[in-house]
Amino acid sequence: MSSSSRTDKSYFKKRRKYGIPFDYIDYQPKRRRCQIPRPLNEDEPGYSRRKALREQYYPVKKSKLKTTVSSDLLLDVLQCLNRNEALKCQLVSKQFHSAIAPVRPYLSLHILDELAIHYNGEIYAAGRERSVHLKSKHSIASLRYCLINTLQIDSLSKRIFEKLKMIKNLTYAKLKVNEFRVYEPVYRLERLRKLFEDCIHVRRFSLTLNDPDFVDVITSESLQFSTSAEEFNLTYLGHPNEPPIHANVLLNFLADSKIQVASRKYAKFRGLMIDELNFCERFVGLFENAESPENLFQAVEIKATRDQVIAAEWYLEGKFNALFSSSVPGVPSGYIAYQVMRNDFWTLRVMYHSKLMDKFIFSIL
Amino acid sequence: MATESANGVSSPELNERDVVITTNDNRNFTVKIGVARVSKTINNMIQDLGESLDLSSGIPLPNVDGPIFEKVLEWCEEHKNAPEIKVEQDPHTRERKWFTMTEWEEEYFRKFLSHLWDLAMAANYLEIPSLYYYTCQKLAERIKGRTPEQIREMFGIEDDLTEEEKAEIRRTNVWCTY
Numbered sequence: 420m421s422s423s424s425r426t427d428k429s430y431f432k433k434r435r436k437y438g439i440p441f442d443y444i445d446y447q448p449k450r451r452r453c454q455i456p457r458p459l460n461e462d463e464p465g466y467s468r469r470k471a472l473r474e475q476y477y478p479v480k481k482s483k484l485k486t487t488v489s490s491d492l493l494l495d496v497l498q499c500l501n502r503n504e505a506l507k508c509q510l511v512s513k514q515f516h517s518a519i520a521p522v523r524p525y526l527s528l529h530i531l532d533e534l535a536i537h538y539n540g541e542i543y544a545a546g547r548e549r550s551v552h553l554k555s556k557h558s559i560a561s562l563r564y565c566l567i568n569t570l571q572i573d574s575l576s577k578r579i580f581e582k583l584k585m586i587k588n589l590t591y592a593k594l595k596v597n598e599f600r601v602y603e604p605v606y607r608l609e610r611l612r613k614l615f616e617d618c619i620h621v622r623r624f625s626l627t628l629n630d631p632d633f634v635d636v637i638t639s640e641s642l643q644f645s646t647s648a649e650e651f652n653l654t655y656l657g658h659p660n661e662p663p664i665h666a667n668v669l670l671n672f673l674a675d676s677k678i679q680v681a682s683r684k685y686a687k688f689r690g691l692m693i694d695e696l697n698f699c700e701r702f703v704g705l706f707e708n709a710e711s712p713e714n715l716f717q718a719v720e721i722k723a724t725r726d727q728v729i730a731a732e733w734y735l736e737g738k739f740n741a742l743f744s745s746s747v748p749g750v751p752s753g754y755i756a757y758q759v760m761r762n763d764f765w766t767l768r769v770m771y772h773s774k775l776m777d778k779f780i781f782s783i784l
Numbered sequence: 785m786a787t788e789s790a791n792g793v794s795s796p797e798l799n800e801r802d803v804v805i806t807t808n809d810n811r812n813f814t815v816k817i818g819v820a821r822v823s824k825t826i827n828n829m830i831q832d833l834g835e836s837l838d839l840s841s842g843i844p845l846p847n848v849d850g851p852i853f854e855k856v857l858e859w860c861e862e863h864k865n866a867p868e869i870k871v872e873q874d875p876h877t878r879e880r881k882w883f884t885m886t887e888w889e890e891e892y893f894r895k896f897l898s899h900l901w902d903l904a905m906a907a908n909y910l911e912i913p914s915l916y917y918y919t920c921q922k923l924a925e926r927i928k929g930r931t932p933e934q935i936r937e938m939f940g941i942e943d944d945l946t947e948e949e950k951a952e953i954r955r956t957n958v959w960c961t962y
Contacts, residue, residue, distance in 0.1 A: 496923045508927065512942065526878075558958045565959070
């Protein structure tokens with residue numbers, strides 16, 4: 420065995436591959452001498468006047484820290500910190516700066532409280548410590564390493580839609596959003612599908628509708644798409660004087676399997692009247708006959724009249740598989756709860772306030 | 785020469801035997817094999833050498849010096865039967881979850897506060913995940929909440945960045961508050 424073959428790492432590689440025992444005593448890591456190149460004269464090939472000037476006016480000096488900190492070690496230290504604290508270390512020294520620069524993509528994400536895109540296309544971001552008006556391409560591109568708690572857009576107008584696409588082109592990634600809120604009239608909701616496919620990765624998607632033509636939304640196909648969102652919250656803030664909605668329309672919407680999210684769907688209807696006295700009975704029937712209850716909205720809160728609640732009480736008291744369960748965990752004080760269990764153990768909980776009798780809360784457990 | 789076969793290397797009797805480890809300043813440490821095996825690097829060496837392992841002539845560690853190895857051994861002695869640590873991070877922010885340290889571990893790092901970088905590098909070379917990640921966390925704990933000037937002072941680092949370079953770093957980090 421020649422001594423030169425022991426001086427590099429291939430010595431270990433080859434021996435491990437062929438199962439030959441190592442001789443650690445003789446192993447010496449290969450030493451390389453770093454040569455500082457001599458500055459070139461003007462008449463020599465490869466001379467760059469620009470480089471020569473830069474070296475003359477901004478000479479790069481090596482850090483005088485004796486210990487060389489590797490990028491891997493520094494990354495493991497900085498991963499314990501939030502992004503702000505980690506990037507701050509770039510100002511410590513040249514060595515820290517050059518070690519941190521290549522690992523920036525692997526650091527933790529910066530948390531932005533809110534990103535708002537205004538109707539005129541201006542983007543404002545509110546961080547924990549400061550708010551920024553994002554104007555330059557560079558600042559918009561920095562959203563790549565941000566986790567946005569709330570993304571709020573006033574409408575899905577063409578200008579805002581284009582702005583979101585521009586953000587995507589600059590960041591080369593979908594915006595990472597915890598909660599996405601849209602307040603939107605009906606006719607533009609179809610743009611949402613494209614938005615989820617191309618621009619936004621969202622955990623909770625909240626859609627608030629206060630438009631009088633709410634029925635058009637729940638009967639059209641504008642909400643029939645799948646997202647990777649973990650939750651979908653639909654809120655309707657209608658006016659009490661709106662005409663009541665037909666129970667069949669609402670029940671078909673709540674059982675629509677084409678509205679797909681990763682885990683749970685919630686709906687809250689305030690000020691929405693149903694024209695059906697036995698709405699509770701119809702909802703329980705929908706649950707009991709559903710082929711796959713996981714496609715139903717898991718929690719539905721809906722306004723009810725006193726008569727509808729009394730009818731529900733009579734129905735549930737007489738139902739053989741409805742169990743009175745007001746004192747179980749998860750039932751707020753003052754509420755009466757019944758649990759209806761299917762043969763495949765899916766359970767529906769129906770709740771209403773014992774005195775106010777103003778709404779139903781249905782939840783699938 | 786050890787007589788155990790490669791299969792017998794993991795036997796409890798062998799763990800009780802001594803092995804000599806030589807650091808880069810030519811200091812020899814006589815260590816129980818069971819303790820030395822907390823380091824995956826040394827464990828691999830023992831397994832690779834198998835029958836040809838010479839316990840008396842020693843295993844060389846060219847990248848670790850004596851005083852640091854002494855401190856590492858103290859950790860290995862305490863953690864020889866400890867289970868493997870699990871490194872977890874927040875799935876959304878990617879920030880690493882912090883470990884909860886025992887009183888002994890807190891005291892250990894308090895004692896060797898000025899050698900944290902060396903300890904981390906030695907733990908990295910010797911592949912001791914518990915010491916490595918705990919030291920990284922301790923270093924992060926020291927950096928957290930401090931200004932670059934304070935960090936420089938704490939670790940004895942010279943400020944070799946020019947004002948232009950600092951301004952450029954500040955400009956590129958839009959979200960940072962310095």
